[in-house]
Amino acid sequence: MAITNIILILVVIAAAVYFIFYNIQKKKNAEVEIQIDVDDKTYTIQKMIEFVKKRLDEITKINLYDIGLSEEELKRRKNKKYALKKALKGCTYGDVNDKKYVKELIFDLLEKEYGVTESNISKAIPFDIPSLLTPQDKFDILIFMYKKEFGYEALTELIKK
Numbered sequence: 001m002a003i004t005n006i007i008l009i010l011v012v013i014a015a016a017v018y019f020i021f022y023n024i025q026k027k028k029n030a031e032v033e034i035q036i037d038v039d040d041k042t043y044t045i046q047k048m049i050e051f052v053k054k055r056l057d058e059i060t061k062i063n064l065y066d067i068g069l070s071e072e073e074l075k076r077r078k079n080k081k082y083a084l085k086k087a088l089k090g091c092t093y094g095d096v097n098d099k100k101y102v103k104e105l106i107f108d109l110l111e112k113e114y115g116v117t118e119s120n121i122s123k124a125i126p127f128d129i130p131s132l133l134t135p136q137d138k139f140d141i142l143i144f145m146y147k148k149e150f151g152y153e154a155l156t157e158l159i160k161k
Helices: 002-029 045-061 071-091 096-114 135-160
Strands: none
Touching: 045 071, 045 096, 071 096
């Protein structure tokens, strides 16, 4: 009876090791980036917001131990994940550096993964047809231009003018 139990235990352990190894290999070979189907609705503000939310959620909630990274790469990714989580918390409280970090990350996601360029951004915000811009769009453009020139005093200068 004891030999039978030992053989059964070894079979169960071998099956568990094979299952774990198979899952690790499957996750290691899985592609993180997905191909985005481009159509008329691709470059809308709402679609881009959904994409950014989904990607930020993926980045912050991914289990780095499951994808079989080297120790150095694991450490690097853990630090990036921690920095992003910290920045997402900090930017809600007004930390300028955290806001800058999150904005740069969103810019990179939209440019490199989503494929936003100067030519197709006009589908979301009609810069080339000013009459189609909403008052909010016009204000955002003005405050952006003033921030380039006056920094933190942009709103004050805009109000003065």
